[in-house]
Amino acid sequence: MKTLSENDIHKLIQAVHSSRKYRDLLLPDDLLRDLISVNLPTSKDLAELKTNFRKALHNVIAPYLEDIDYKQETHQLQKIAPTLKHPESLKAYCLEIMSRHASTKERLPHLDQFFGTIHETVGAPNSILDLACALDPLCLPWMNLQPDVSFKAYDINGARIGFLQAFFQIAFPGAQAFQQDILLNPPPERADCAFFFKEAHRLEKRQPGATRILIENTDVHTFILSLPAMDLKGHHSLEATHRHLVEKTLKGTNWQQDVRQVGNELLFFIRKEPAK
Numbered sequence: 606m607k608t609l610s611e612n613d614i615h616k617l618i619q620a621v622h623s624s625r626k627y628r629d630l631l632l633p634d635d636l637l638r639d640l641i642s643v644n645l646p647t648s649k650d651l652a653e654l655k656t657n658f659r660k661a662l663h664n665v666i667a668p669y670l671e672d673i674d675y676k677q678e679t680h681q682l683q684k685i686a687p688t689l690k691h692p693e694s695l696k697a698y699c700l701e702i703m704s705r706h707a708s709t710k711e712r713l714p715h716l717d718q719f720f721g722t723i724h725e726t727v728g729a730p731n732s733i734l735d736l737a738c739a740l741d742p743l744c745l746p747w748m749n750l751q752p753d754v755s756f757k758a759y760d761i762n763g764a765r766i767g768f769l770q771a772f773f774q775i776a777f778p779g780a781q782a783f784q785q786d787i788l789l790n791p792p793p794e795r796a797d798c799a800f801f802f803k804e805a806h807r808l809e810k811r812q813p814g815a816t817r818i819l820i821e822n823t824d825v826h827t828f829i830l831s832l833p834a835m836d837l838k839g840h841h842s843l844e845a846t847h848r849h850l851v852e853k854t855l856k857g858t859n860w861q862q863d864v865r866q867v868g869n870e871l872l873f874f875i876r877k878e879p880a881k
């Protein structure tokens with residue numbers, strides 16, 4: 606197909622907003638429009654476009670949809686807010702929530718080492734952008750940041766962002782969470798570093814070369830990207846494939862990379878600028 610009427614685009618978008626699977630996520634229209642337009646040229650008719658669009662959306666969102674009811678969790682969080690003043694209770698709460706999301710769950714045994722490695726490599730950042738964050742911000746108690754650090758988190762999942770905003774208000778009032786497609790609308794502000802954990806391989810599936818575009822458009826000194834070293838079941842090594850993804854992303858640039866491994870995560874420190 607070459608074109609699609611505005612009316613058909615609208616209907617495809619509305620179908621997502623009213624579907625049981627996605628309605629609570631309040632997905633941004635620009636993301637949905639983008640997925641429609643990239644699938645247009647390879648679809649022969651509207652029926653095929655619907656299928657391809659749904660598949661593309663599933664690949665972006667669904668593999669990391671956990672069964673957390675964020676409205677209910679937010680309500681619960683507000684009820685227990687006073688107890689979270691104690692650092693140990695706050696950590697216990699964060700661990701419990703993160704253990705329900707596949708991606709943060711596998712990082713839990715290594716939290717101190719993970720953020721210790723980041724600290725050793727980039728020092729103490731004053732500003733951080735957490736891109737495609739999911740539940741990463743619940744690692745804040747392990748990040749050992751100064752109280753005045755600027756921490757901004759971005760995800761397309763509106764339900765998760767609503768929960769993170771409530772969490773920040775209670776536990777980290779200086780931090781902010783935004784519902785935003787970081788590929789279409791990368792944060793414009795300058796920061797010391799960006800976190801982009803365990804998402805580059807999937808962003809590349811959505812749009813080959815997207816990681817390079819994202820790094821170019823993110824105004825940071827160091828872009829910290831992580832990728833899994835093994836698949837989620839622990840059966841296959843992904844190390845060569847993921848090192849290759851980063852090599853390809855950096856090809857032709859003067860960006861420098863350092864690689865470290867913590868648990869199942871390969872941490873790529875991509876320096877866009879010379880050492881300070």
Ligand SMILES: C[S@@+](CC[C@H](N)C(=O)[O-])C[C@H]1O[C@@H](n2cnc3c(N)ncnc32)[C@H](O)[C@@H]1O
Pocket residue numbers: 665666669708709736737738739740741759760761762785786787788789801802803804
């Ligand atoms: C692999 S999961 C979690 C990654 C998380 N950084 C971690 O390490 O646990 C991917 C997350 O990225 C979000 N996401 C995917 N594409 C995105 C985009 N273009 N902009 C913002 N968030 C995105 C999804 O909603 C999901 O929460």
